[in-house]
Amino acid sequence: MRMQERDRTPMQNGSWRSPADVMRLARMGSAHPTRLSFLRVLLRRLQNEGWKFTRPVWDLNDKGVGRAVYCAIGPERTYSLVAFAHDLPEDMRSDRVIATAWDATFALFDGVPEEEDLDRLERNVPLQEAGRVSVRELSLSRANRSVRLFNHVVDRLSRGSQPDIAEIEAVGYLMRTTAVYGAGKFGAADHDVIRDRPEFKAPFQVEMLSVWLTRQFCADVVEHLAEIKGGDKAVRLSPEVKARLGVGNSTGLGMAPFIIRHPVLLNNWITAREEALARVRSLEAANPEAVSDLRKAYENAKVNLAQWHSEHPIQIAKLDDLRRDFNMLEGKLQTFPATAGPSPWNDLWLWGQQSLSVEGQEALLSLMLEPHGELIDGLSDCMSADEATSFRIDGAMTNQQVRSLLDEHYTWALATDFSQPENTARFWYVSEEKLEPRLGERNLDDGAEREQPLCIGRLASELHAHLSKAPDNQSIAEFLLRHPEHRFIVRRVQLADRYPFAEVQDNLISNDMLPIDLMRCKLAFFGATHFDPRSDKWVRICLFQGAPYPLEHTDGTENGHG
Amino acid sequence: MDKHNPVGEALPTAAARTDAPLMSRNEVSALCSKAGRGAGMSWGLAEEAGYAAAWLYARGLDGPGNLASHLTFATGMTWQDICPQVRIGQWSAGTSIPLCPIALGATLSDYADLPEAQLTEGSLETGPVSHPLLVLPFLAAAAKTLGKNLSVICLGQKTGVTTNGDVLGDVTALSAGRVSELKIQIETLEADSFRERSVVPVDLETIEKLNNFALKTTVPPSERSRAGAGSLESDND
Numbered sequence: 150m151r152m153q154e155r156d157r158t159p160m161q162n163g164s165w166r167s168p169a170d171v172m173r174l175a176r177m178g179s180a181h182p183t184r185l186s187f188l189r190v191l192l193r194r195l196q197n198e199g200w201k202f203t204r205p206v207w208d209l210n211d212k213g214v215g216r217a218v219y220c221a222i223g224p225e226r227t228y229s230l231v232a233f234a235h236d237l238p239e240d241m242r243s244d245r246v247i248a249t250a251w252d253a254t255f256a257l258f259d260g261v262p263e264e265e266d267l268d269r270l271e272r273n274v275p276l277q278e279a280g281r282v283s284v285r286e287l288s289l290s291r292a293n294r295s296v297r298l299f300n301h302v303v304d305r306l307s308r309g310s311q312p313d314i315a316e317i318e319a320v321g322y323l324m325r326t327t328a329v330y331g332a333g334k335f336g337a338a339d340h341d342v343i344r345d346r347p348e349f350k351a352p353f354q355v356e357m358l359s360v361w362l363t364r365q366f367c368a369d370v371v372e373h374l375a376e377i378k379g380g381d382k383a384v385r386l387s388p389e390v391k392a393r394l395g396v397g398n399s400t401g402l403g404m405a406p407f408i409i410r411h412p413v414l415l416n417n418w419i420t421a422r423e424e425a426l427a428r429v430r431s432l433e434a435a436n437p438e439a440v441s442d443l444r445k446a447y448e449n450a451k452v453n454l455a456q457w458h459s460e461h462p463i464q465i466a467k468l469d470d471l472r473r474d475f476n477m478l479e480g481k482l483q484t485f486p487a488t489a490g491p492s493p494w495n496d497l498w499l500w501g502q503q504s505l506s507v508e509g510q511e512a513l514l515s516l517m518l519e520p521h522g523e524l525i526d527g528l529s530d531c532m533s534a535d536e537a538t539s540f541r542i543d544g545a546m547t548n549q550q551v552r553s554l555l556d557e558h559y560t561w562a563l564a565t566d567f568s569q570p571e572n573t574a575r576f577w578y579v580s581e582e583k584l585e586p587r588l589g590e591r592n593l594d595d596g597a598e599r600e601q602p603l604c605i606g607r608l609a610s611e612l613h614a615h616l617s618k619a620p621d622n623q624s625i626a627e628f629l630l631r632h633p634e635h636r637f638i639v640r641r642v643q644l645a646d647r648y649p650f651a652e653v654q655d656n657l658i659s660n661d662m663l664p665i666d667l668m669r670c671k672l673a674f675f676g677a678t679h680f681d682p683r684s685d686k687w688v689r690i691c692l693f694q695g696a697p698y699p700l701e702h703t704d705g706t707e708n709g710h711g
Numbered sequence: 712m713d714k715h716n717p718v719g720e721a722l723p724t725a726a727a728r729t730d731a732p733l734m735s736r737n738e739v740s741a742l743c744s745k746a747g748r749g750a751g752m753s754w755g756l757a758e759e760a761g762y763a764a765a766w767l768y769a770r771g772l773d774g775p776g777n778l779a780s781h782l783t784f785a786t787g788m789t790w791q792d793i794c795p796q797v798r799i800g801q802w803s804a805g806t807s808i809p810l811c812p813i814a815l816g817a818t819l820s821d822y823a824d825l826p827e828a829q830l831t832e833g834s835l836e837t838g839p840v841s842h843p844l845l846v847l848p849f850l851a852a853a854a855k856t857l858g859k860n861l862s863v864i865c866l867g868q869k870t871g872v873t874t875n876g877d878v879l880g881d882v883t884a885l886s887a888g889r890v891s892e893l894k895i896q897i898e899t900l901e902a903d904s905f906r907e908r909s910v911v912p913v914d915l916e917t918i919e920k921l922n923n924f925a926l927k928t929t930v931p932p933s934e935r936s937r938a939g940a941g942s943l944e945s946d947n948d
Contacts, residue, residue, distance in 0.1 A: 336735060633756055636754070
């Protein structure tokens, strides 16, 4: 990644962590959200620029069916979340992409929609993938209720009391999104359309804005239904309860291929985070304010950990590790910085590497970044990628040069014996059913002949074997003319020198690979908390828990309800 | 369950609806890549097909239509049938079959700054090419690599591309979908021959053709496959 010059500071400790460490699934699958996570980037911008929020349309009937519009008004442009609330029969509620109906559906509109826009959207948005949106829309999404919590909250509010905090904490959200489509999907505006707008400079800002406005909608719907049910007796959510409610997200395998298919983008996310860590480690002192902020961040993380539940055996073990780590960390932070050594933050980091589990180390990383906004927040400007600039294959490179890149950057792949069945046990494919990405067992499932090219390690290994038999000084252009099947992997390998964090350095088709590790890495960059696997391919998380609401002044009062 | 349709299952057949939907560039690229793969291209070449079709589409030229037509034409042909044989300044197919414009274009982009392309020394002449409009996006990539504007002569008509991806001159001959030899060289056409074209919707027949190819990259559903992809628990909680 090419960091902008102004974002560079000299490194005392010299370095990013090694890609061979950072890009292993075990570590990616332990990623924690940081202040560089995309929802944090969004909230900082909205606050710094003084964005205003209104709800010009609220048209829901007694069953909670109807439409609403939320406007986010920035210094130059306004965006509107158009929400449709539905009455969904229980037997149709599914979080899978193959679902055909949802509790609520949404589009983020570029501007303020007119009545005719709303009518057009009402004909299409509830259909999701089966409808069409236009270049006026930036995202398309949907959400399902957490039935238990939703009903509990409506019931309590309608009777004039607040929901049970234990119930709130057990779930954490009223609705969970099951897909948020952006970037040109289903006719929506291409990313090129918005690329130059400062508010969308960081990745996934459209999606994050849409989900944050959705959180307001969820709270408004339960209050609306409580009022219908309880009349004068009904009360609104207390600010304390409301703050504890995030927006859930339920997601499957579709998220995993994304980070494989966008190697430069992945590289830029990881590089920004590693650069941030390196900057903090290189600091020569821990001033009292930063130490105090670190302890506050730790206290917040401790609360978050107390509310983080999972019934999945893998995650249970990791949470046990993390709780043990936090006990040690608490002791460590009480005496931090212990001595007046020259690099207190680096000392803390090195202690963590010695003492903590991988899960704990990644949590420590997040905590260490927290007090240093001024030093690292600008890195969020470097997290997008213009993939067009890295598309062309440099045909003038020789076979020998490409082989050297493989030897240097794909050691992990070349060390794997792909003739062993366990190393090719699975295959990624796309189902005809709504194009849902799936993972098959090679010796049990049909369709391996339509395998997707996500088995990067094997492709790299095959290229290496083939190049070893080709003339060293032959151009890769000539090699590809004879062996077009290697074109896909050659394009990636040529990125390796410039983008050290582009590849996940694990075998993605082995028998023991966990797709949830890929998903966790991506979700942590979104800013997700409460990572809760429901299988090795399916996960629920929470976004924006504890964050402010759009229709809320800092003093807790609300404005803008129209 | 409906078979996949990248522009939405709600889209009715051509007979029922005449106003084709405006696809995003991202959709065109994704659909055309899948179609290329479904038609038998390697994954890497299929990516080039998606790039080329979307590049043209964004400039108001019928990339998707030309690709659909070419893939139909090339059905059953092997790489060896349709890839260029590279000789200095003179590239043609090893058979009497016209060159694949994606294979030719990608190879040209690969070779842009190598002597075999002869672009910096003189000109490159090709044998007959199927749907030569699809070569234009690769000339743009080559122009960028060389830092020089390029021109291509097709059926006696000259079209230019600039280093920043503008199309100059007339594209009628290239767009006609006819098999033609090409002559490519460094040359800057008059800037006033640039014409802004608005995006033209992809017609439904093209979408259907591309969908049919793309479908060959997907796996038909089964109960086992469906069951294995989700949560182990109910979503009604």
